[in-house]
Amino acid sequence: MASVQSKRDQPWLMRTYSGHSSAKASNTLYRTNLAKGQTGLSVAFDLPTQTGYDADSPLAKGEVGKVGVPISHIEDMDQLFDQIPLDQMNTSMTINATAAWMLALYIGLAQRRGIDPRTLSGTTQNDIIKEYLSRGTYIYPPGPSMRLIADTINYTVKHVPKWNPTNICSYHLQEAGATPVQELAYALCTAMAVLDRVKASGEIEPAAFPQVVERISFFVNAGIRFVEECCKLRAFGEIWEDLTLTRYKVEDPKLRRFRYGVQVNSLGLTEPQPENNVQRIVLEMLAVTLSKRARARAIQLPAWNEAMGLPRPWDQQWALRMQQVLAFETDLLEYGDILDGSPVIAAKVKELIEGARKEIDNVESQGGIIAAIESGYIKRELVGSHMNRLRAIESGDLKIIGVNCFQETAESPLTAGSDGAIMKADPAAEQGQIDRLRAHRTKRNDADVRAALQGLVDAAKSGENVMASSIRCALAGVSTGEWGDSLRAVFGEFRPPTGIDIAIDNREVLGKKDQVTELRERVASTGSAIGRPLKLLVGKPGLDGHSNGAEQVAVKARDVGFEVVYDGIRLTPQQIAQAAQEEGVHMVGLSILSGSHMDLVQSVLQELRSRDLAGVPVIAGGIIPAEDAEKLATLGVRAVYTPKDFNLNTIMADMVDVIRECNGLNRIGSLH
Amino acid sequence: MTRTSLPDPDQLAVRILRGERAAVAGGLNLLDNKLAEARNCAARLLASLSGERWLNEGHLVGITGPPGAGKSSLVCAMIREWRLAGRSVGVLAVDPSSRPELGGGALLGDRIRIKNSSQDEGLFIRSLANRNQLGGVATEVWPMSWLMLASFDIVVIETVGVGQTEIDIADIGDTVCYVAQPASGDTIQYLKSGIIEIPDIFAVNKCDLGAAARKTASEISRSAPRQDRREDWDYPVCLVSATMNAGIREFHEQFDRHRKYLARTDLLRGLRTRHQSAWVVRLLKEEFGTLGLELAGGRAGIERCLGDNASNQFAEYERIRKHLLSRFMSVNPPSSLTRKEHSDEQATV
Structure with missing residues (x-):
């Protein structure tokens, strides 16, 4: 037994996507989760923070602390990581349009605590491209957004080398309806667009470019068709290895590894008979762990009751325990790749790769992913796929247990409790955050704040990397809304095609x-x-x-x-x-x-x-x-x-x- | 029978003239309503609103052009200029409907492209589906644009950019602007088709594309002179970029210049008289058919009659309509048609 134990692979990073109400309440939750054996943190930010508004902005009304933690300035960041050693933690932040700002606050906080930023490790999601297709927390138009992504990459490669500055997301493409082939194609096209943009910025010496390629990681979804999903991840790895060699001339195979984190599918979680979501989540986790060559570096699982509302600490604990059982009780980590040599798997991977390459060529021939988003092509394809899925559910061709078949159920003791089996965000949190922000504003040195913001605006206009001036803003006590507004004034705001005006042509009629x-x-x-x-x-x-x-x-x-x-x-x-x-x-x-x-x-x-x-x-x-x-x-x-x-x-x-x-x-x- | 009651048209007219947004919205709903009693009420409303003002004041602007030329973003940029100058603006944005056998529904997505994020009480946008009418403009646009003209300084009609048949816009606007897209075959097609005869102002959008935009502009400038070309108007071709906010002010000034030109040369009155007559005839024909037109004295007779009452064509319309209704319903005297509608202020239909 002991010898087997010693050969076991290291398990992946285990996280739970969490954060709510306030920095203080979220800090308590994080420390509880870490005590339960969680090995990394995954920060959920509230929508005002994600879209660059202060808690007291009219648009933020009702949203503060709802879907995540509000972070308005460096003191909030300090409270969020109270008693958590930044140099030893691996922190993932689901942040996009304001990623450069959250990263600046994190680096600023490390500097203030006397920690060398070179020791920081973690991830900023920072894939603003997919925000235009799904999720929708963009602020600026695609051009400036690409520039912000490039700025964070250029900065971290030099100054925070263990950081993953961007997590190219195929996750949200699947939520928006993408098929596995579309997921592969559009995520890889996005990665190419990002790398091309960094290369064009000229900030990185050509000899150091392989380090940039190495820092590109992915954030992937895993659905219930877990055999196909597993093949999708093997296909991802194969195409990435090939692409990084042929297109970016990265010779070292270690720098060409496809590194990804996972949140398994939330789209397929059901509100009727919600307990069935537990087995769905476990099966989906298998998709990203079974194949050693294509195993996730970090996993976060949703809670069984996500389709009903905000999960309670116990629900999150249950999700963490699923990971721990797979990693520590089963023998999965004792073997090499158990799918190597399977002709069925090989054939499916080949099929996906061929499909993806064809679609990549198609997008490239349209001028790349940004052009294909601007023309509405990608959104149209995704809306079409999503419609097909809905139609299949309505017709019963796609079976969902407890939803369109096997609907009969005994009363569930899980949902019988007085809390309705969900947690409520603290209703007083919004006012608390506003009070805290207003108090913070009175304590700052206004001249420092003005000078720091002017520096940010100058950098944004001149094309200089905005990270250094953003860190100065962080240390001066600038707020999230001030950072967001300063760049809005330079970059403008994006008003998107809605996807529906595009869907108007030749879209097949849904349903029976x-x-x-x-x-x-x-x-x-x-x-x-x-x-x-x-x-x-x-x-x-x-x-x-x-x-x-x-x-x-x-x-x-x-x-x-x-x-x-x-x-x-x-x-x-x-x-x-x-x-x-x-x-x-x-x-x-x-x-x-x-x-x-x-x-x-x-x-x-x-x-x-x-x-x-x-x-x-x-x-x-x-x-x-x-x-x-x-x-x-x-x-x-x-x-x-x-x-x-x-x-x-x-x-x-x-x-x-x-x-x-x-x-x-x-x-x-x-x-x- | 529905529960919703119709507004008192005379009171509604007073409120519209005062610029009350709720009244404008209610009036537009009424003009769109096809129930018989609503039609009576709508005819009365237009008659109450009509007057000398509709021949001399305000500015009706039509914007047309191929899909993707950026009409909405350009309209958005122009609205900003008008609002900065303190003028109130009403917009009628027309989008295509799906075919009747596919349900005839429509997705109206223009507000999002036209609107700025900030609240503005001096801007009013109504989206309309074209309801499968050829010409790119729904019948309802005519009365709706007149109603808006009673309340706003500027009324912009943006038409569906679906093809080469949207010539109707010429029968609405005082000033018609065609928005072209550089390096696009569409523009060449439009130049070949009848639409080149219509616009008073041309805009080549996306001028940040440089050479392609200049080429398109020169193609338009060199295109064949129109038949009814007015010698004293220069048909300007403007290079603009709505997204880069380039050339907008110069472009915008052309609209005021054209409006002043129409007033100075006394063309405006004749233009509007003609447009209103055309609409009245079209509406009478829609409701009563060719036979109805005959009974009312034939097309030429109606037009003469309308021309004699130029400042009051809608009152004349109401009179002709009542006359026809009584002819059509002579077995049942139309006592109910002249009955005073009960005066519920709310017009939610």
């Missing part, structure tokens, strides 16, 4: 044909009865950028005959109410996934009332716990749709009935 025909008749006849075609406003209030759900609903509503107004993400309740008025819509649909639904929906309802639009029905969709759905109903929300309502035809029929009721017509009832 007969139901769609029936829906179209209902939409048309209801419009005739009311006097004009039914018009729907799809709104995304707040800072949450996960627009896939809103886009699917908008496209589906268009397909069944609605005239749909969709204004994209990041709208204030006031803007949504104003749009409802100007557009004369028959219904307002709100999509919120950040957990801020109570605040935001109430604000929208109030804004509508102040414009005499109380009669316009409001519906809401998102990750909304049952208890909150009831509260929303008493506030006047006419319907709440959650992940368990996966059938878009049913949702559409219900929406038509809500409009009918609000206009004195009878409900028609469910579809045939």
Whole structure:
């Protein structure tokens, strides 16, 4: 037994994606998790921090401390890592548009604590490209965003050599509907665009360029089709090795290794019978661990109840224990690659590589990933794939246990507790953070702050690397909103194609044909009865950028005959109410996934009332716990749709009935 | 029968003239409403609003051009200039509908491209689906643009850029602008088609592309002189970049210059009279068919009658419409048509 033990491979880094309410509360959680055997940290930031706003900005209302920890300045960063030795910790930060800033705060903090930045290790996600396709926490247009990525890479390669400055994400592509081939192709195209940009900056000596290539890591998703997923990761490794050699002339095989971290699939987690998510998560973990050659460097698992709301500490502990059982109890780490030599695996890997190479060539022929995003090509492909998946679920071709088959269930003791089996972010956290920020502002030296910000603006304009001036800002006590606004003034802000105006052409009609025909008749006849075609406003209030759900609903509503107004993400309740008025819509649909639904929906309802639009029905969709759905109903929300309502035809029929009721017509009832 | 009640058209007109946003929104809803009683109410509303002002004041601007030329971002940049100059702006943005057999729905995505993130009470945007009407502009755009003109200094109509058939825009705008995209075959196609005859101002967007943009601009300048070319207007071709904010001010000044030119040469009144007549005829035909036009004195008769009442064409429209309704419904005297609608201020339909 002892000899076997000594031959075991080192397990991967074990993390849990976490952070909420405040730096102080998150620090407590981190130290608890580390005490339970977690070996790295994965910081979740709240949306104001991710999109470069201070906690007291009007756009931040209701979002502070919701999906992660608010970090407004260096004192917050200090509190977040209180009693955690930065030189011994491996910290992953899920941060993109403001990655350069969070990294500057982290480095600034290390300097203040007398720690050599050369000892810091960890990862900033810093893949802003995928933010335009999914997730949506971009700030600046693609050009300046690429420049920020390049600046962090150029800086860390020289000054923080153990840091992974960017984590190219195929994760979010899968969440947006990508097939394995699309994931491979678009992630690798993004990596090439980043490397090409760094090379073009000329900041790195050609001889040192292989070190840059070595620092590029990936962040990958693993879905339930775990055999194919495992093959996908082997394919990733093979293409990367080849690409780094042929395109970037990196000779040393060690510098060409495909290094990746994983968060397994959240898209496939279900709200009905949520306990089934446990086995889904375990199987998905196998996909990224079975093959030694393609094993993840770091794994974070979602909690079983993520589709219901914010996980509790115990739920996160359960997810960590899954990793520990696999790493320490099973014999997986005692063997070499157990899939080598399997003809089935080899054939599947080959098929994926061929598909990916073809799609890479296709994107390159369009001028590369940035051009293909700007033209709308990538988004169109992803929306198409996502539609196919939804259609397969609706038709039952894609089976999801407990959702579209085997729905019968005994009552679950897991969800019976009084807390609804989820945690609530501290409602007082927002005001606390605002007070703390305002107090901080009075304590700073204003002249230092002004000079540091001027330095940042000068660097941004001149093209000089912004990292050094950002670290000066961090040490001077500059806030996240000030950093974000200074660069907004130089770079401008990105207003994206919404993905739906692109999806308008030749998109196949979703769902069962007969139901769609029936829906179209209902939409048309209801419009005739009311006097004009039914018009729907799809709104995304707040800072949450996960627009896939809103886009699917908008496209589906268009397909069944609605005239749909969709204004994209990041709208204030006031803007949504104003749009409802100007557009004369028959219904307002709100999509919120950040957990801020109570605040935001109430604000929208109030804004509508102040414009005499109380009669316009409001519906809401998102990750909304049952208890909150009831509260929303008493506030006047006419319907709440959650992940368990996966059938878009049913949702559409219900929406038509809500409009009918609000206009004195009878409900028609469910579809045939 | 729906629960929602119709507004009192005369009161609504007063509120629209006062610039109340809720009233403008309610009025637009009413003009879009096809129920018979709503049509009566809408005709009354237009009659209440109409007057000398609709022949002399404000500025109706039409923007057209191929898909992807950047019309919306250019409109956004122009709105910024108008707002800086203290003028209020109403926008009607027209997007395509899917084919009727595919449900006839539409995705209206222009607001996001036109709007700045900040709140602005002097800007009002309504998106419209073209509802499969040829010409790129829905019938509803005509009355809606007049209604907006009662409330805003500038009314911009941005049309769907789907092909070469969007000539209708010529029947709406005082000033029509064509937005071209450099190095695009579309522009050459447009030059060959009838649309080159229509614009008063040309913009070549994305001028940051340099040589390609200059080439397109010179192609437009050299294109065949139009038949009805006005000798005293120069048909400027402007190089602009909406994203880089280049050339916008110079471009923008052309609109004011054209508006002043129309007023100075007394062309505006005739243009608007013609546009309003065309619309009235089109609407009467839509509601009552060719037979209806005959009963009302034939197309030429109607146009003469409208021309005689130039400053009050919509009152004339309401009169003709009532006359036709009574002819069509003579078995059932149309007492209900003249009944005063009950005055509910709210117009949510």
